[in-house]
Amino acid sequence: MPQVNPRFSVLSDDFAADPYRHFARLREQDAIHYESVIDSYFVSRHRDVKRVLTDHETFTTETLQERAEPVMRGPVLAQMTGAEHTAKRKIVVRAFTGRALRDQMGVVHANAAELVAPFLSRGRIDLVDDFGRPLAVNVTLDILGLDKRDRHQLAAWHSGVAEFITAIALTPERRRHCLDCADRLEGYLAPIIEERRRHPGEDLISTLCAAAFDGIAMTDREVTALIINVMVAAVEPADKTLALLFKHLIDHPEQLAQVRKDPALLPAAIAETLRYTPPVQLVPRRAERDVVLAGSTVPAGATVFCMIGAANRDPAAFAAPDAFDIHRPDLGTARSFTAAAQHLAFGTGLHQCVGAAFARAEIETVAGLLLSLFDEVRHTPGARYRETGLYTRGPAALRVDFTPARSAPAPP
Structure with missing residues (x-):
């Protein structure tokens, strides 16, 4: 078992304020960090994280039976193996590739253009609250074929489901709230699923309703x-x-200027963002047997959290890993959205994120639109920047000022 350092905890407020300043010490001195309060291990080196995510016999996704299944209302893709996993993953992947993906990018562009339009004359926007969050919800509802007039209620239920999955520990009150959100979301979806079985459309729910596994x-x-x-x-x-x-x-204006001049660099900027600050910071697995990692024994049945942010800043995997560099030669833009990615923002192995291609296309479409509409984009003076989240992490807000491009359409 690793040495327990009582003076340091990944569950502390200090760590939550800025995990990145602790990652080097973890990798070098505490590569298999143990948190006794939750009886879990945190793995931070790139090679160890990759091993955990690819050795599917030793490190399984059984932990999701407790962390996700109660609010998902059934096993999620990451829990499945064998023929069931292959068949159901293929169904979902087909819905986010090829012609379907091209059609979805039209939906993404339309939603983004509608959301940003009212802010163009103001020259100021919060890219989280004003734009990013509502855009992500609206696009998802359009793809599923759900009524966007219900978006606020659906977003609230989704928030409860996401909290259940991403919280390291929940109070009994928060657990009840999350389960109630899942109950209400399931109740909302039930008549829609019934209707799509009778009258399928072009949406993803219809596709899932019409799909079969083993002929059933x-x-x-x-x-x-x-x-x-x-x-x-x-x-x-x-x-x-x-x-x-x-x-x-914005923090690297020379790279912003290069992306503006050559939009073909945008995928590299997205890939480097995913490496440098991955939105999913922790991926859980369960050890099925006693196993030695980085010289420490992790016992059978233990929960192991892969620290994606730490692995993606490992100097053994990336040169100058704490620098944001869209030109870095050790990233490889072409493979950064595939199973061959060097960064681990999408996971790796059997359960790599099925939405990697969609994520690239969505962010590239939206960022390309915004860059064409925003000139001289910069941080709003006096705005305080803060990131939140341990399991998933991102800005609490991102307020920016910009000069509207001359070609920007007038608001409706």
């Missing part, structure tokens, strides 16, 4: 679990990645 249509519960799985995966990281991308480009 999926049950309502299985469809519900996949819908909620898609909602959480599509909404939770998107607003964070967009805001973080703009934050880093």
